[in-house]
Structures are given as C-alpha cells and as structure tokens.
Amino acid sequence: MRILIADDSSMMRALIKRVVRLTNVPVEEILEARDGVEALSLLSSNDVQLLFTDINMPGMNGTELLRRLANDDRWRRLTRVVISTDGSTARREEVAELSVRCYLKKPFSPEVLRDVLTDAAEAARL
Amino acid sequence: MSLPMPPKPLDFEAADKLIVAAVGTVAERSFFSFVDPNSDPVLDDDKEWLVATLRFDDGRISGRLACSVRSDLAQMLFDSFSGRHPSGPLPPSHELDDLIGEFSNMVCGTWLSRCAGDRLFQLSRPVVEHQTRPAADERHRHWVEVNHRPLIIDWEVERGPDKGVRRSSQ
Numbered sequence: 001m002r003i004l005i006a007d008d009s010s011m012m013r014a015l016i017k018r019v020v021r022l023t024n025v026p027v028e029e030i031l032e033a034r035d036g037v038e039a040l041s042l043l044s045s046n047d048v049q050l051l052f053t054d055i056n057m058p059g060m061n062g063t064e065l066l067r068r069l070a071n072d073d074r075w076r077r078l079t080r081v082v083i084s085t086d087g088s089t090a091r092r093e094e095v096a097e098l099s100v101r102c103y104l105k106k107p108f109s110p111e112v113l114r115d116v117l118t119d120a121a122e123a124a125r126l
Numbered sequence: 127m128s129l130p131m132p133p134k135p136l137d138f139e140a141a142d143k144l145i146v147a148a149v150g151t152v153a154e155r156s157f158f159s160f161v162d163p164n165s166d167p168v169l170d171d172d173k174e175w176l177v178a179t180l181r182f183d184d185g186r187i188s189g190r191l192a193c194s195v196r197s198d199l200a201q202m203l204f205d206s207f208s209g210r211h212p213s214g215p216l217p218p219s220h221e222l223d224d225l226i227g228e229f230s231n232m233v234c235g236t237w238l239s240r241c242a243g244d245r246l247f248q249l250s251r252p253v254v255e256h257q258t259r260p261a262a263d264e265r266h267r268h269w270v271e272v273n274h275r276p277l278i279i280d281w282e283v284e285r286g287p288d289k290g291v292r293r294s295s296q
Contacts, residue, residue, distance in 0.1 A: 012228055018209070056249045058251050088239045094246065107155040
C-alpha cells in the first residue's frame with residue numbers, strides 16, 4: 001500500500017510516518033506533501049491508496065483538495081482520512097459529503113492513529 | 127426550505143476560561159506533558175522565548191493567538207513529540223519552530239472547536255519568532271506551567287460586527 005501525507009508541518013508528517021511504521025500494516029511507500037497542490041501532483045503521478053490530509057494548509061487547503069478529489073472519478077477508490085486541529089461541528093459537516101472515511105482530531109494519541117490506519121488500510125484493500 | 131442557523135455570538139468570558147483547558151489537552155495528549163494552570167509570572171531569567179502567533183478568521187470575527195514558550199520548554203516539547211533523546215544532537219532551529227508552530231495550531235484549533243464549534247474558522251500558518259521576552263501583553267493573557275516551565279497564552283479578537291458577549295468588567 002502507498003500512503004500520502006498532506007500536512008504543512010514537517011514535524012506532524014514525521015510523527016504520522018513514525019506511527020505508520022510502528023504498525024503491522026504493510027506499507028510500500030509513504031509520500032509527503034506540504035499542501036493541496038503538491039498532494040494533487042503526487043496523486044496524479046503515483047498509485048496511492050490512502051491519503052491523510054490536514055485541513056489548514058497554505059495555498060490549496062485540505063477542504064479544496066478533498067473537493068477536487070470528490071469531483072474526479074480517478075480518485076473514487078482512494079481512502080481519505082482528515083487529520084486536523086479543527087474539530088468543529090461546522091468543519092466536520094463541510095467535509096462529510098466529500099467521501100472522507102474518518103475525521104481525526106489533533107491532538108491525537110498514537111494508539112488512535114494506529115486504529116484509524118488499520119481501519120483505513122482495510123478499506124483501501126477492498 | 128429552511129435557512130441554516132447563524133452561528134451563536136462568541137462568548138468572550140466562556141472562551142477565556144476554555145483556553146487553558148485547550149493547552150492542557152494538547153500538552154497531555156500529544157506531548158505527554160503536564161500543565162499547572164495556576165502559575166505565577168516568571169521573567170527573571172535570560173532564556174530565549176519562542177513566540178508562535180497565528181490568526182483566526184471566519185469572515186465575521188478575526189483575531190490572533192500567541193503561544194510564548196521558553197526555550198527549555200520548547201526543547202522538552204520537541205523531545206516528547208519526536209522521540210529525540212535529550213542527550214542527542216540538538217534539532218535544527220527550523221524543526222523547533224515548526225513544532226512550536228504546530229503546538230500553537232493545535233491549541234488554537236482545540237480552543238475554537240470548543241468555544242465556537244458552529245463557526246468555520248480559517249487559521250493562518252503560525253509565525254514563530256525568537257525573542258528575549260514573551261509576546262507583548264494582549265487583551266487576554268494566561269500564564270501556565272508545562273512540566274514546571276512557563277508558557278504564556280495571549281489571545282485577542284480584533285475585528286468583526288459580531289463582537290459577542292463582552293466581559294462584565296470591560
């Protein structure tokens with residue numbers, strides 16, 4: 001499985017990578033993007049099964065990224081997980097219609113991320 | 127067809143009470159650190175401070191939040207988050223800045239989700255500066271201790287027709 005992490009914080013990307021590598025989920029490659037534009041570019045040139053995306057990013061934010069993915073049939077099999085500091089009801093409702101499998105609120109414990117990853121990996125394999 | 131409900135006015139007093147709890151949630155959950163909310167101001171040392179400032183805006187209300195973190199605490203938070211051993215090589219400055227920016231981002235996001243969860247705020251990317259003193263005193267200031275080291279949270283609403291419920295003392 002190939003994973004893409006879109007987050008403008010390099011430390012957060014590193015943490016997510018570290019947790020992913022600590023799980024038993026077989027991962028072929030972990031790609032990183034600093035914003036939605038980079039994420040779209042990497043998705044176009046790589047066969048990615050699972051996307052973790054932040055919401056607040058400079059340039060193209062996570063909501064716009066998810067909107068573009070939802071409007072393009074190429075990504076219908078991509079499993080999408082939001083990892084964001086924004087846990088508001090308003091934000092959750094905004095992305096609810098954008099094929100998001102899970103919304104994980106920062107801060108999170110590594111165990112929660114592991115469980116989300118395991119679930120998302122199952123979905124990505126189906 | 128019914129129109130969506132407008133967001134409730136921001137209750138400044140309630141928001142002010144929630145900010146320290148937000149720091150506690152972030153520090154404990156992602157940085158394995160403990161917060162003492164009843165800290166006295168401590169400025170009598172020559173340590174550097176990292177001041178992370180970010181703006182929030184939902185189109186009607188805008189403001190800013192600043193986290194001032196003393197450098198020894200910044201290092202401690204970095205180690206907790208990254209797994210770096212304290213005796214290992216020091217992290218580059220840009221990684222420390224990124225981490226303190228992310229800390230402030232999490233505090234602001236957690237806080238706004240709790241005090242104004244029906245609003246869609248955009249948060250700016252945190253700007254981190256190294257200073258000899260914490261941020262200049264803002265309208266709302268809280269001193270706390272994280273792992274027995276000082277951290278200061280300042281927040282202020284700067285603009286918006288929807289100024290919400292004001293504190294009775296103002």
